[in-house]
Ligand SMILES: NC(=O)C1=CN([C@@H]2O[C@H](COP(=O)(O)OP(=O)(O)OC[C@H]3O[C@@H](n4cnc5c(N)ncnc54)[C@H](OP(=O)(O)O)[C@@H]3O)[C@@H](O)[C@H]2O)C=CC1
């Protein structure tokens with residue numbers, strides 16, 4: 001992948017280079033990450049028989065800050081032009097439907113941000129707001145309507161749902177072809193299985209891999225640790241990194257000695273939701289750190305009275321990690337950009 005990233009840069013500088021068919025596909029699409037099934041092709045089966053060469057570090061490591069906000073912006077600009085092209089060529093625009101249950105403040109903020117992102121990229125959005133005490137039946141009725149609506153190509157249910165609702169039952173009702181969050185068990189199952197390609201990969205893990213590849217990080221044969229195993233981040237993240245041939249360990253709340261496991265990793269993805277859980281001492285010098293955690297902590301010096309903190313002790317990681325994503329401005333904006341990408345892909349599929 002590093003080779004493709006280099007060739008992309010060469011192309012950007014108008015240099016003449018030779019490309020394989022797979023590279024043509026990668027370079028002509030919005031994302032740099034290749035389609036999953038292509039990773040399973042025999043041309044990629046070059047197992048590592050030798051241990052990766054140790055990287056020597058002298059003194060303090062220079063840490064690159066991976067600018068997720070800027071990368072997401074670049075992706076969004078490309079989406080704008082593809083949406084325009086679709087509108088001109090076939091007279092339609094992608095449509096996203098969001099189902100929001102209850103009045104949880106952070107969920108309202110996330111949904112507002114998603115809708116704003118749609119507006120800014122020319123994607124049509126529809127919001128269905130249901131009261132906190134609504135029934136499963138009411139949500140399912142709304143989902144069925146969106147599933148049948150041909151102007152809607154992506155449907156998502158904002159999580160978490162109120163306690164009395166059966167999340168699994170509700171997520172099962174989202175049409176497989178419109179499951180832009182990638183939370184349907186069939187999409188998740190296909191992500192787990194070699195030789196299969198899910199219609200959608202969950203937005204946060206997909207955004208993390210795109211960040212890693214754009215930062216020039218090789219994944220095959222690397223030790224990756226994912227902290228967290230939730231259905232929405234940790235689990236699909238581990239599955240996706242495996243598809244890219246990383247050796248993946250999962251750390252969760254019952255793991256013994258998480259510090260030791262994490263210190264073995266070349267790539268650390270932290271998604272526990274515990275502010276500053278990962279200390280500088282947990283990191284192998286030169287590790288690449290992707291911080292998914294986003295926790296509001298009280299801070300009276302901030303305008304809103306709080307600030308967002310990641311799972312990684314950022315100040316301590318600087319000087320130890322070779323690269324890190326900040327919070328905010330790292331993974332978060334990529335999650336939204338991937339949602340827009342998945343919605344665009346869904347709309348493209350229906351016009352094939
Ligand atoms: N930036 C973005 O785009 C996104 C950010 N987030 C953020 O990511 C974080 C995680 O979200 P989500 O996956 O939904 O959270 P969940 O609470 O659903 O899952 C947390 C996971 O972390 C594990 N965990 C909790 N505490 C520890 C600990 N002390 N040590 C090791 N593992 C631990 C849990 O283990 P166990 O399974 O054993 O309980 C669980 O698997 C949150 O801060 C959330 O806000 C989430 C989605 C997108």
Ligand SMILES: Nc1nc(=O)c2c([nH]1)NC[C@@H]1CN(c3ccc(C(=O)N[C@@H](CCC(=O)O)C(=O)O)cc3)C=[N+]21
Nearest residue numbers: 156157158159160181294328329330331332333335336
């Ligand atoms: N069905 C569903 N799909 C989700 O993808 C989903 C969800 N439910 N429930 C909640 C989590 C959380 N999540 C985030 C998205 C963007 C930012 C984000 O953009 N964060 C900005 C900061 C935003 C701010 O300032 O408030 C940043 O990190 O820079 C964060 C978190 C998606 N989630």
